[in-house]
Amino acid sequence: MAARAPRGYGRPAVLKAVPALLLLLLASCAGSPQPAPSGGASTAPAAPAPPSSKAMDAGVPPPLPGDPLSQGLSAPVEVKRLDFRGGEPQVPIRLMEGRPGVTFSPRGRMRLRFGGPDDKVLEAPAGSVWKVRVTQGEPAVLTARVQLGEFRFSDKAGLAEEQQQWQARGLSTRVQVLGSLYGIAGKVIDNRRYLLLLDEALSPKDAAARQAELLRQFGARTTLFEEVRTPAHGILEVRDAAGSVVGLAQDTLMAETLDASGFDVRQVEYHVGYENHGFEDRSYRGALQLIVDRSGMLAVVNVVKLEDLLKGLVPSEIYARAHMEALKAQAVTARGEVLAKVGTKHLADPYLLCSEQHCAVYQGRSGEAASTTAAVEATRGEALFSKDGRLVDSVYSAVCGGHTENNEVVWGGPPDPSLRGQPDLLQPSSQWPTPANLEAFLAAAELPAACQLSSFARPNKFRWEKHFTAAQVNAFTESLGVGPVQAMKLSERGVSGRARVLTISGEQGATQIRGELNIRKLFGMLNSSMALVEPTRDAEGRVAGWVFRGGGWGHGVGMCQTGAIGRAEAGQRYREILRHYYNGAEVAPIY
Numbered sequence: 038m039a040a041r042a043p044r045g046y047g048r049p050a051v052l053k054a055v056p057a058l059l060l061l062l063l064a065s066c067a068g069s070p071q072p073a074p075s076g077g078a079s080t081a082p083a084a085p086a087p088p089s090s091k092a093m094d095a096g097v098p099p100p101l102p103g104d105p106l107s108q109g110l111s112a113p114v115e116v117k118r119l120d121f122r123g124g125e126p127q128v129p130i131r132l133m134e135g136r137p138g139v140t141f142s143p144r145g146r147m148r149l150r151f152g153g154p155d156d157k158v159l160e161a162p163a164g165s166v167w168k169v170r171v172t173q174g175e176p177a178v179l180t181a182r183v184q185l186g187e188f189r190f191s192d193k194a195g196l197a198e199e200q201q202q203w204q205a206r207g208l209s210t211r212v213q214v215l216g217s218l219y220g221i222a223g224k225v226i227d228n229r230r231y232l233l234l235l236d237e238a239l240s241p242k243d244a245a246a247r248q249a250e251l252l253r254q255f256g257a258r259t260t261l262f263e264e265v266r267t268p269a270h271g272i273l274e275v276r277d278a279a280g281s282v283v284g285l286a287q288d289t290l291m292a293e294t295l296d297a298s299g300f301d302v303r304q305v306e307y308h309v310g311y312e313n314h315g316f317e318d319r320s321y322r323g324a325l326q327l328i329v330d331r332s333g334m335l336a337v338v339n340v341v342k343l344e345d346l347l348k349g350l351v352p353s354e355i356y357a358r359a360h361m362e363a364l365k366a367q368a369v370t371a372r373g374e375v376l377a378k379v380g381t382k383h384l385a386d387p388y389l390l391c392s393e394q395h396c397a398v399y400q401g402r403s404g405e406a407a408s409t410t411a412a413v414e415a416t417r418g419e420a421l422f423s424k425d426g427r428l429v430d431s432v433y434s435a436v437c438g439g440h441t442e443n444n445e446v447v448w449g450g451p452p453d454p455s456l457r458g459q460p461d462l463l464q465p466s467s468q469w470p471t472p473a474n475l476e477a478f479l480a481a482a483e484l485p486a487a488c489q490l491s492s493f494a495r496p497n498k499f500r501w502e503k504h505f506t507a508a509q510v511n512a513f514t515e516s517l518g519v520g521p522v523q524a525m526k527l528s529e530r531g532v533s534g535r536a537r538v539l540t541i542s543g544e545q546g547a548t549q550i551r552g553e554l555n556i557r558k559l560f561g562m563l564n565s566s567m568a569l570v571e572p573t574r575d576a577e578g579r580v581a582g583w584v585f586r587g588g589g590w591g592h593g594v595g596m597c598q599t600g601a602i603g604r605a606e607a608g609q610r611y612r613e614i615l616r617h618y619y620n621g622a623e624v625a626p627i628y
């Protein structure tokens with residue numbers, strides 16, 4: 038690799054000394070050791086890595102002596118985390134990747150830092166146009182392990198049980214800790230989790246084959262856990278509007294505007310892999326990092342302050358026209374979701390989050406709305422903490438249907454004290470039926486539910502019916518091998534009436550589908566599993582079809598978004614709304 042050091046050429050006159058500011062910027066976007074966790078092992082990659090993926094303080098606790106799980110607990114991988122030392126952290130979020138190049142334009146005076154041994158810097162005026170492309174790109178070499186399961190840090194029991202199950206099948210496993218523990222402003226942000234991995238380091242191709250084998254052999258659906266063995270490399274070539282090459286950089290380039298006005302990026306690719314996939318010119322706050330991605334192509338990364346990130350992200354999660362107090366509640370939950378995700382995804386990529394559904398739909402300044410920006414600013418630095426001072430897993434769904442659900446009913450694992458199902462009624466009274474009598478609850482037309490009375494309520498999401506023909510249901514269930522379906526029953530319901538188990542009996546046998554999401558998916562994504570199902574019959578009494586009568590839209594755990602709007606319209610403030618949906622949790626600032 039020694040021969041790869043790039044040399045800037047073309048117009049040396051525009052290249053100036055590196056200001057300390059940029060060094061700081063690079064350092065801060067890389068994440069840094071935190072004062073909070075004690076005894077964290079520290080690790081550093083042997084090979085040079087892009088700033089955002091360099092290993093920092095691991096934040097991984099040492100295995101407890103005598104802890105059965107400590108056997109097979111693997112060495113910490115690179116830990117990606119935020120740097121809170123300056124207060125508000127910066128978040129490197131991917132705008133696009135796998136591109137041959139990109140065209141962008143600074144909105145204020147720009148400094149473009151080439152890095153490398155010469156530390157060259159190019160300055161350019163607002164509105165100037167620049168093109169960057171990758172040459173000599175070499176993909177990263179990855180090691181992949183099959184990921185058998187993921188567990189919350191409190192769910193040691195679930196982990197141990199799953200581990201034993203795989204060991205009983207004769208397979209050797211290892212446990213990987215992911216995420217970090219931060220102590221900030223007297224609060225604890227802990228997004229650590231356990232991964233249960235198959236203890237076989239494979240090439241990504243072999244790992245995919247192993248996954249197929251596990252599916253065939255045990256019916257187990259798995260994911261892949263990837264680590265970088267050799268980082269990707271490439272030369273980034275920078276051209277001006279006239280097409281002249283003005284500089285080259287090894288692997289990565291950082292572009293910043295001196296007045297923090299940000300950048301316009303041409304033809305940003307979005308919704309990759311979805312039907313509405315497209316390209317659009319977009320505008321972003323913060324800095325741009327151009328970096329060689331895992332495939333040896335170009336990734337465009339926006340290094341943006343957390344609050345500015347939220348301004349471009351909250352409008353994708355709630356109607357900008359909704360009541361301000363509901364927007365504030367959404368801004369606080371969105372901040373919590375980002376804090377919970379950082380460092381647990383994209384471990385083998387040179388950024389912390391992507392700007393798609395997978396992490397957080399983010400459109401930068403182009404997606405901002407005045408109302409949601411005001412809500413982010415009014416709640417600056419605020420997140421939601423449980424009574425014992427831990428960051429709440431601030432999940433939410435669109436419409437709870439009149440009652441929210443307990444986390445363990447939907448996702449399994451141990452109960453979370455902040456995620457207890459609650460009635461979502463604006464006038465609680467014993468006169469109303471409860472989900473314990475689901476038929477009456479679903480039929481109660483006048484239920485004063487916050488998600489029914491909200492001006493954003495959608496009647497067909499609060500209560501709904503879904504009809505299928507017998508042929509449709511038989512097609513959905515064909516792979517289950519039970520033959521034409523004769524009976525279906527939803528059971529093991531949680532406090533909101535959401536079912537955990539669907540029993541299907543057919544002419545050739547019976548089986549059970551377990552899990553709220555699996556039940557919904559089986560029927561092409563039912564609105565929710567808060568439903569009753571019964572057959573419709575023809576004149577001869579044969580099953581002609583099936584009707585689901587249900588309530589709610591989404592998993593129903595945590596905040597009911599439509600209900601939050603209803604509560605705001607009824608005069609509740611955002612802190613009160615959040616306290617209701619997260620079982621007494623309180624809003625507190627972390628910077």
Ligand SMILES: [Zn+2]
Nearest residue numbers: 390391395396
């Ligand atoms: Zn992602």
Ligand SMILES: [Zn+2]
Nearest residue numbers: 437488597600
């Ligand atoms: Zn609701």
